[in-house]
Amino acid sequence: MKFNLELIKNKKKIISFSTVLILLSLLGILYSTFNTSYKKPINLGMDFVGGNELRIERICKEECSDFSPDSVLENLRENSKNKNLLNNIKLQSQNNNKLISIRTPYLSIEESNNLISNLDNIIGPLNYESKDSRLIGPKLGKRLLTNCVTSLLVSLLAISLYITIRFDKKYALFALLALFHDLLIVFGIFSWLGIILSVEVNSLFAVSLLTIAGYSVNDTVVIFDRIRENLKSKKEGYNETIQLSVNESFRRTTFTSITTLIPLLSIILFGSYSLFWFSLALSLGIIVGSYSSILLAPSLLLKD
Amino acid sequence: MKRRQGWLFFIIFLFTLSIYLLINYPLQLGLDLQGGSQLTLQIIKEEGKVTRDELEAVNSVIDKRVNNLGVSESNLQTLGRDQLILELPGEQNPLVASRVLGKTALLEFRIQKERTSTDLKTLQLQRLSIKELIDRYSLAEKIQNDDNFLKVIQDDLKDIEQELNYSSTSNDLYGKLIEIKKYVDKEITNLFIKTDLSGKDLINAGRRQEQTNSNWEVLLTFSNSGGKKFAEITKSIAGTNQLLAIILDGESISEASVGNQFASTGITGGSATISGNFSAENARELEVQLKGGSLPLPIEIVETNTIGALLGSKNILKSLYAAISGLIFVGIFMIFNYRILGFVSVLSLVLYGFFNLALYSLIPVTLTLPGISGLILSIGMAVDANILIFERIREELYDGNTLTRSIDSGFQRANSSIVDGHITTLLSCFVLFLLGTNFVKGFAATLGIGVLISLFTSLNCSKTILRFFTTYQSFRQKNLYLPRKNFSQ
Numbered sequence: 006m007k008f009n010l011e012l013i014k015n016k017k018k019i020i021s022f023s024t025v026l027i028l029l030s031l032l033g034i035l036y037s038t039f040n041t042s043y044k045k046p047i048n049l050g051m052d053f054v055g056g057n058e059l060r061i062e063r064i065c066k067e068e069c070s071d072f073s074p075d076s077v078l079e080n081l082r083e084n085s086k087n088k089n090l091l092n093n094i095k096l097q098s099q100n101n102n103k104l105i106s107i108r109t110p111y112l113s114i115e116e117s118n119n120l121i122s123n124l125d126n127i128i129g130p131l132n133y134e135s136k137d138s139r140l141i142g143p144k145l146g147k148r149l150l151t152n153c154v155t156s157l158l159v160s161l162l163a164i165s166l167y168i169t170i171r172f173d174k175k176y177a178l179f180a181l182l183a184l185f186h187d188l189l190i191v192f193g194i195f196s197w198l199g200i201i202l203s204v205e206v207n208s209l210f211a212v213s214l215l216t217i218a219g220y221s222v223n224d225t226v227v228i229f230d231r232i233r234e235n236l237k238s239k240k241e242g243y244n245e246t247i248q249l250s251v252n253e254s255f256r257r258t259t260f261t262s263i264t265t266l267i268p269l270l271s272i273i274l275f276g277s278y279s280l281f282w283f284s285l286a287l288s289l290g291i292i293v294g295s296y297s298s299i300l301l302a303p304s305l306l307l308k309d
Numbered sequence: 310m311k312r313r314q315g316w317l318f319f320i321i322f323l324f325t326l327s328i329y330l331l332i333n334y335p336l337q338l339g340l341d342l343q344g345g346s347q348l349t350l351q352i353i354k355e356e357g358k359v360t361r362d363e364l365e366a367v368n369s370v371i372d373k374r375v376n377n378l379g380v381s382e383s384n385l386q387t388l389g390r391d392q393l394i395l396e397l398p399g400e401q402n403p404l405v406a407s408r409v410l411g412k413t414a415l416l417e418f419r420i421q422k423e424r425t426s427t428d429l430k431t432l433q434l435q436r437l438s439i440k441e442l443i444d445r446y447s448l449a450e451k452i453q454n455d456d457n458f459l460k461v462i463q464d465d466l467k468d469i470e471q472e473l474n475y476s477s478t479s480n481d482l483y484g485k486l487i488e489i490k491k492y493v494d495k496e497i498t499n500l501f502i503k504t505d506l507s508g509k510d511l512i513n514a515g516r517r518q519e520q521t522n523s524n525w526e527v528l529l530t531f532s533n534s535g536g537k538k539f540a541e542i543t544k545s546i547a548g549t550n551q552l553l554a555i556i557l558d559g560e561s562i563s564e565a566s567v568g569n570q571f572a573s574t575g576i577t578g579g580s581a582t583i584s585g586n587f588s589a590e591n592a593r594e595l596e597v598q599l600k601g602g603s604l605p606l607p608i609e610i611v612e613t614n615t616i617g618a619l620l621g622s623k624n625i626l627k628s629l630y631a632a633i634s635g636l637i638f639v640g641i642f643m644i645f646n647y648r649i650l651g652f653v654s655v656l657s658l659v660l661y662g663f664f665n666l667a668l669y670s671l672i673p674v675t676l677t678l679p680g681i682s683g684l685i686l687s688i689g690m691a692v693d694a695n696i697l698i699f700e701r702i703r704e705e706l707y708d709g710n711t712l713t714r715s716i717d718s719g720f721q722r723a724n725s726s727i728v729d730g731h732i733t734t735l736l737s738c739f740v741l742f743l744l745g746t747n748f749v750k751g752f753a754a755t756l757g758i759g760v761l762i763s764l765f766t767s768l769n770c771s772k773t774i775l776r777f778f779t780t781y782q783s784f785r786q787k788n789l790y791l792p793r794k795n796f797s798q
Contacts (some may be wrong), residue, residue: 114407115404134618135623136620137617137620138614139612139614140612140613140614142351142611152746155744156741156745159744163736164733167732212679219734219736222733223693223731223733257700260646260696261692261697264639264643264688265692267638269686269689271634272631275631276627279341284682
């Protein structure tokens with residue numbers, strides 16, 4: 006089971022592939038900034054803009070009766086005085102009309118309770134034990150956003166510093182290039198997801214970016230370590246040694262990615278819905294990260 | 310060899326200890342796993358930063374109020390420099406808590422300015438009408454939306470506005486009503502002069518039902534000096550037509566005259582009652598607020614999370630499925646690829662899981678959903694260290710080295726890569742823990758602890774277990790370590 010990746014032959018292909026991915030991500034970010042209703046590089050979720058999210062199950066004897074979200078909203082509107090609030094309400098049903106999820110702008114606890122009891126009157130009875138409600142004030146949202154952005158910047162800086170101290174300039178530069186490549190692509194994918202499926206990102210997305218950063222650098226460091234070690238006891242040429250080192254570490258890198266992806270996939274399949282997008286972002290990051298560590302970063306090291 | 314045996318006993322000891330810890334100190338579950346409400350309270354300060362003392366003071370007032378509410382097992386902690394987190398486990402409605410906590414509860418005693426009786430009477434009448442309008446409005450909200458009914462309220466409101474010579478700026482009717490009420494309250498308060506008696510002079514508050522009707526009244530007990538101040542104040546206005554107002558958060562809740570009989574000594578005895586048409590609920594809320602004292606700075610509830618108990622237990626179940634299936638599939642993958650070595654890594658993974666959980670109950674770490682995902686993710690990272698080592702061992706074996714030598718140099722040579730990789734992840738966790746929100750902290754904590762423990766289990770436990778196996782002759786055949794591969798000896 007020896008692997009033979011022809012890195013030297015395919016250098017151009019790898020670099021163009023990455024360039025295309027990066028351009029696509031940038032395109033998504035630009036499109037999202039200028040051509041969407043939210044005018045942000047990525048569709049910011051409730052954590053960052055504030056609002057009210059409610060998920061609750063109905064109690065049904067057998068199957069839950071069908072209902073049209075529009076008529077429920079119409080009913081809610083009639084029962085409530087705050088017209089402004091109810092103009093921005095979104096209602097969805099899942100699991101054969103059993104699970105109802107509602108998004109509104111920020112409500113006070115009292116208003117939120119009123120909304121639930123009105124809902125109970127219209128399509129109840131509701132199972133209060135299954136309630137999941139989140140109310141986030143707009144002020145806190147802004148704060149969370151700055152918090153997440155600072156965390157990201159600070160830890161990227163810390164990682165960059167560590168890598169610069171640990172490796173020569175050239176290695177450090179390419180390891181960091183690979184890292185920003187991974188982060189940009191995951192960010193771009195979520196920009197597109199926001200545009201197409203209106204997927205929103207919350208604070209866990211920032212966490213996933215941070216985790217991806219740590220992971221991606223780790224992967225690249227292992228391969229660069231191997232390259233350095235082999236260059237010291239160099240038998241073949243520079244480029245050949247790099248290719249050999251990559252092939253030697255190929256099993257390790259893919260295996261590690263697989264063993265990390267397995268638990269993530271089990272969270273996606275069996276875990277709580279609140280962790281779904283988080284695990285997906287992490288999985289994407291790990292896939293892109295392995296690609297960049299195995300193929301991109303070493304290719305950048307190759308001499309023409 | 311002797312030293313390794315020492316390690317083996319040490320590991321067995323740690324394993325037994327973790328099981329003991331887990332049985333005796335059960336894990337603390339976060340609200341997303343057991344159900345309940347969580348409120349984030351933001352301290353509002355217009356200028357400058359909230360100081361440590363102010364944070365402490367707000368914390369202690371909120372703590373008293375929560376205790377006086379009789380909420381069982383609540384948990385209050387500070388977050389950062391200007392936030393507090395209140396957790397109410399179980400099926401408790403956060404509404405009551407939010408009503409009691411949100412108010413500043415600044416209690417003032419003021420005396421009426423001279424020659425303002427007519428002004429006050431007009432304003433009192435206007436306050437009565439606006440209160441009545443608000444009542445009518447909530448009644449209209451309960452029954453079906455009747456446009457005529459609302460129209461009447463709107464017209465009446467306009468009349469009051471004209472009388473007051475003030476026009477409201479709010480968009481919706483309810484906002485207008487509240488705005489006008491606040492305006493009237495302010496005008497009334499302005500007719501009174503501050504005294505040096507305030508909520509700080511209270512030592513207790515209570516409530517009781519009035520004898521003549523079903524309304525409630527709130528009893529105030531003053532401290533010694535407070536009682537004296539109260540006597541002096543009442544003495545100064547006894548028998549005049551100046552009134553004494555009790556003002557809570559800028560709203561006068563009672564205006565009363567002091568009879569002529571108190572002109573010589575004032576009202577002594579160190580206590581007073583406020584009877585202002587309280588319902589049982591309102592009286593209790595006021596009592597709780599007064600007992601806790603007033604907040605040095607106003608607070609605002611900026612976040613509320615409520616999770617039903619059923620959903621919480623479902624979340625536990627789902628996380629368990631995810632963790633166990635993740636472990637099983639990783640185990641299968643490892644045994645398939647590395648045979649005996651894979652089995653060793655499964656054993657050290659099990660140890661890893663127990664050590665982690667034991668440490669959670671020891672520190673203690675409250676387990677939340679993001680925390681569990683950090684734990685599950687760190688399984689992958691823990692295995693990574695094993696893979697690095699095993700790959701090195703394989704290479705050494707292919708090069709024709711003996712088993713013992715291969716194992717030794719495999720562990721030795723993988724060391725630096727493992728430490729490097731762990732450090733970058735630890736860096737991220739550290740930043741997340743410092744800057745993250747409560748939610749994020751849970752993830753950073755479990756991932757960070759996991760990374761640290763995996764350094765021990767993958768470097769030490771795996772090695773010890775492997776050494777233990779290789780002491781038996783039957784476990785020393787190379788083909789138990791290298792699948793489907795013929796190699797020359």
